Structures are given as structure tokens and as C-alpha cells.
Amino acid sequence: MTIRKDSKLAILILLFGRNWITLFGTGLTTSTAMMIVGFLTATMLGFETPPYLGILMLLIMPGFFVLGLLIIPIGIFWGKRKKAVAEGADAAHITINLRRPEVRGALGLITLLTGANLLIMALVSYRSVEYMDSTEFCGKTCHTVMKPEFTAHAVSPHSRVSCVECHIGPGAPWFVKAKISGVRQVFAVALHTYEHPIPTPVANLRPSRDTCEQCHWPQKFTGDRVKVVTEYTDDEKNTALKTALLMHIGGGELGTGGIHSWHIDPRRKTTYVTTDRQRQKIDLVRVTEADGTVTEYKADGKDLTPEQLATAETRIMDCIDCHNRPTHIYQMPGRALDDALHGGRIDASLPFVKKIAAEALTEAKGAEGDLELIDTKIRSFYQEKYKDVAAAKADKIDEAVREVQGIYSKNVFPDMSVTWGTYPNNIGHTVGENQSPGCFRCHDDSHVSADGKTIKQDCTMCHTVLAMQEENPAALQDLGLH
Numbered sequence: 001m002t003i004r005k006d007s008k009l010a011i012l013i014l015l016f017g018r019n020w021i022t023l024f025g026t027g028l029t030t031s032t033a034m035m036i037v038g039f040l041t042a043t044m045l046g047f048e049t050p051p052y053l054g055i056l057m058l059l060i061m062p063g064f065f066v067l068g069l070l071i072i073p074i075g076i077f078w079g080k081r082k083k084a085v086a087e088g089a090d091a092a093h094i095t096i097n098l099r100r101p102e103v104r105g106a107l108g109l110i111t112l113l114t115g116a117n118l119l120i121m122a123l124v125s126y127r128s129v130e131y132m133d134s135t136e137f138c139g140k141t142c143h144t145v146m147k148p149e150f151t152a153h154a155v156s157p158h159s160r161v162s163c164v165e166c167h168i169g170p171g172a173p174w175f176v177k178a179k180i181s182g183v184r185q186v187f188a189v190a191l192h193t194y195e196h197p198i199p200t201p202v203a204n205l206r207p208s209r210d211t212c213e214q215c216h217w218p219q220k221f222t223g224d225r226v227k228v229v230t231e232y233t234d235d236e237k238n239t240a241l242k243t244a245l246l247m248h249i250g251g252g253e254l255g256t257g258g259i260h261s262w263h264i265d266p267r268r269k270t271t272y273v274t275t276d277r278q279r280q281k282i283d284l285v286r287v288t289e290a291d292g293t294v295t296e297y298k299a300d301g302k303d304l305t306p307e308q309l310a311t312a313e314t315r316i317m318d319c320i321d322c323h324n325r326p327t328h329i330y331q332m333p334g335r336a337l338d339d340a341l342h343g344g345r346i347d348a349s350l351p352f353v354k355k356i357a358a359e360a361l362t363e364a365k366g367a368e369g370d371l372e373l374i375d376t377k378i379r380s381f382y383q384e385k386y387k388d389v390a391a392a393k394a395d396k397i398d399e400a401v402r403e404v405q406g407i408y409s410k411n412v413f414p415d416m417s418v419t420w421g422t423y424p425n426n427i428g429h430t431v432g433e434n435q436s437p438g439c440f441r442c443h444d445d446s447h448v449s450a451d452g453k454t455i456k457q458d459c460t461m462c463h464t465v466l467a468m469q470e471e472n473p474a475a476l477q478d479l480g481l482h
Helices: 008-016 020-044 051-086 101-132 135-140 143-154 163-167 172-191 259-263 306-311 333-342 353-363 370-385 387-392 394-411 474-479
Strands: 221-232 240-251 269-274 284-288 294-299 313-316 463-470
Touching: 020 051, 020 101, 051 101, 051 135, 135 143, 135 163, 143 394, 221 333, 221 463, 240 259, 240 474, 333 353, 333 394, 353 370, 353 394, 370 387, 370 394, 387 394, 463 474
Parallel strands: none
Antiparallel strands: 221 240, 240 463, 269 284, 269 313, 284 294
């Protein structure tokens, strides 16, 4: 078969088939390009792909694609240099004769391929950034490490908010910081040097005014809202008791009262000092008023020692200091069971189901066989104490077992040493099983200023109690609430 010198096939052979270096670069670039394009096409068509495949195709393969592109001209140059030396020409001066049609064709093809390569790289760059910003990348790539956070995020009020919107926020500087930090985290995961559990709060978290306030508007006055908390007792009937609170949320810049009106008043700056890594013990609160007046409230009226000050953290109070678990929320057994009973996921007609389920969850703290323990404890209880119920409501007991096991699986992660109460929640101050003092970290009547003032523990500052653990509160009936 005779091939014309100016044919497309001849041009391809001229460009990419003259030596093994060029052939290798061409093969590497072409194969990786085909794989990348195939992966991008699959994702655009809605096919679900494993997280590690995304890393391979969007973060690793592009490197081989570029490497192949670099090898091709090196091979072409090497081939021409070798040919020039063999023909006795000056190897240092390789000329390109544009009068030759095959050369013009080669340059045209190079231009076309360069445009295609630039398009592929643009698509890969866009998709790689988009992929690294996805919740799946953050939560599924490092399975063991991020499984607790990913699981909690999926059932949180912010489940449709991506990780980067809170952990990075808008703007290039914080994006770059996050990716640099991500390199360190990759090594920590690869070398298994990360902490168990992951420590909180996040030390380098961006201020909430740059993240939370992109959606939440602190200047808006919210006013008062009724909050109803339903709890179930551990008696045979699983009696439902309701607590109704009129929450003085406040907000806005007018300072007209309420929780947010005081804490986010732009005319007042609140700073605190803590020697506790988890910020559960506040040693000093410093309030700076608009006129420059500064008042310091010291825990038990005592000064910190020089050694304590050396290790203390000083922080300007913002949203995250109270709303410290806005997304990654871990419940305690009692609260989780109350929600399941209230939502009908556990049948409240099963005698003592709250009591026996709470006991099963409390005993299951992160050991092998915990799920079987929950199953055995609940089923054996009804088999031994309520045989008629076990027979008549076997399906309801099955549902209860699955729900209780689900509560365990959403809150306890043995591989990361996460169990009940590992991560305290500072919203509110529920007594009993709650592992955090919450508001009482500061509002305890024990933080005293030099002139004897205290940060008050007055309940009415934040809410008015309309009913406290009543079966049928009259206040809710009057309001038409349930």
C-alpha cells in the first residue's frame, strides 16, 4: 500500500510514529484522555461512581495525561535530532520547512490536537475542583476517619449544604488554605497518624460571619417562638410529657431583647478565655461596650495563673460557640429515643419500650457485638416479661429493634472511638444525660466582675416556661398546638 506524503495518515506517522518515545507519549495521552472523557461522560449521564474512581480519574490521571503531552514533543525533537546527526547536518539547528505540505498539515493537526487537549484539561480542572468540593469526596474518600461526620451530616438540618460552604466558604484564599491543609490530612490518613476521635472544636475554622452568615441573617429580628419538647417516661405506658417554652430569640441591631439581640449586638464585643480544649469550661468573659467600657467576668472571681494563661485560648464569641453542632449532631440515647417514639418509628404501645431500649443503648458503647446485644436485650425482654405482646406485636418489636440499632449506628463509631457523649452539644442546658453545660458555661452566677456583677442564670432571659413536663398542657391547648 502506497501512502501519500501529504495524507493524514502520513502526517500522523510523521508526528507520532517515528520513534518509541513519541509513540509512548502518544499512547499514554490517548489512553488517559479516553478514560477521562469516558468518566466525565458517565458522570454527566448521572451514573454513580465510587469515590476512589473519582480520585483516580480527576486527580491522578490528568497528571499522566500532561506527562504524555510533554513526552510527545521531547520524542519528536529527539527523533529529528537523531536524523540530523545521521545525515551529517547541524544537530543544533533543526529547521521547519513550511513549504512542505506534510509540515503544514502536521502543524494544523498539532493546533487541532492542542485545542482538544486544552478543552479536556479545562473540563478536568473544573470537574476536579467541583469533585473535591463535593460532600461525597469529603465524607467517603477517607471512610474510617470521616464516617461519623458524614453519617451525622446526612441526617442533619444542613444535609443539603455541602461541606465546603461551611468549612471553607467563599473566596480563593480560604480555598487555597483548605487544600494545603488537605495535603497534611492525606498524609495523616495514609500514615494512620490521625487522632481517635477527631478533636473538636476545629482550631482553624473560618469565622462564622464568613460562612454561617452567608445564609443566616443576624440583622433580622426574629422575636419569640414557641418550642415544644416531647419526652417519654420509662414507665410501662411510655407516657409522653410535653414541655412548652416561649423562646426569646431576639436578633437584629436594635437590641430589643432576646438571646441573639445580646450576643450578636454589633455595638458590643464579647471575648472569652478558656484553658479547656473543648471550650466547655470558660475561665474569663470580657465584654467591651460601644463606649469602650470593658468588664471582665472571672470564673469564681479568680485570676488565671501564668501557667494557665500560657496555654489558654482567647476567642471572640460567634455563632459556633453556642451552635457548635449545627450539622454534625450526635444524640444521647434518651433524646434519640424520644424523637423515634414521637415520630412513630418506635411503637409507643410496646410496654416499657423506652426503658429497655435506653438500657440497651447505654450498654452498647462501642464494642464488638453491640448490635447483637441490642437485638437480644429487647427481644428477650418481651419473650420473658410479655409473651403475649411478643406474639401479637412481633412486627412492631422487629421495627423497634431496627430503629434502636439505627440510633446506635448513627451515634457510635468504634473505629474512631466515638461513643455516647464524645462530642458535647452546647445548645440549651438539658439536665440528666446531656453531656454539656451549654449556656451554663457562662450563665452560672459564678462568673464575677470586679464590682460584684455576675453573668446571670436567670431563666427568663432566654425563655418563658409555658408548661413543664405535662401530659396535656393547657397552654398548648389554648394555642391549638400538639
